[in-house]
Amino acid sequence: MTAQLPPHSAPDAAFSPTSAEICDFRALDPARDGSYLIIMAIRPIITAPDPLLKQVSAPVKAVTDETRALMDDMLETMYDAPGIGLAAIQVGVPQRILVIDLQQPSNGDGDGDGDGDGDGGIDGINDERDDAEPVRNPQYFINPEIIKSSDDVATYQEGCLSVPEFFEDVDRPATCTVKYLDYDGNEQVQDMDGLMATCIQHEMDHLNGILFVDHLSRLKRNMILKKLKKQKALNAA
């Protein structure tokens, strides 16, 4: 999921090794005190239309160092894009894994108030954000399940890293309760509202091969997909 963030939130891009460099590094120093060096890599994001994005992702059987390395890469990829949420399938891995970081500003009202007014910044219209430093607070969700959701809906203008540069209003349950495994493989249950509730539902849709454009009218969806297809053809030329 994307949010238009203020300019100073641009990723610092301090260290983004190529995959070749990572391989070398791991070959040279695969383990130290039993723990792998943490080296994150930015992976290419798949954009629509692409059959992979329609695929239903499989549950993760065990949370391993490999799972954590993937989540580290996903987070780095998301910050670089920039976005506020990313599903593993968006980097071509069909596993039920998400990373989310709303990167809300440090000066108080970071939304999450569930009022659905969109000031969480999906639509990029939020003057308050301009003076505030976004705070990183990454969250990792493995095998997430919605165990409860509200009847009342919230409407946010959503964007998606796999549907670049399109933003449309989507209605979703305003609050939800999600059960998942965290970074260490421990089971967690979290109540969510506001932007967080919308974001996790958007990301969980990806695990079932659904994009936010699938919530729009067929006319609007086809228009967007046609433009994306055209853009891909132009880029490939």
Ligand SMILES: [Zn+2]
């Ligand atoms: Zn998305």
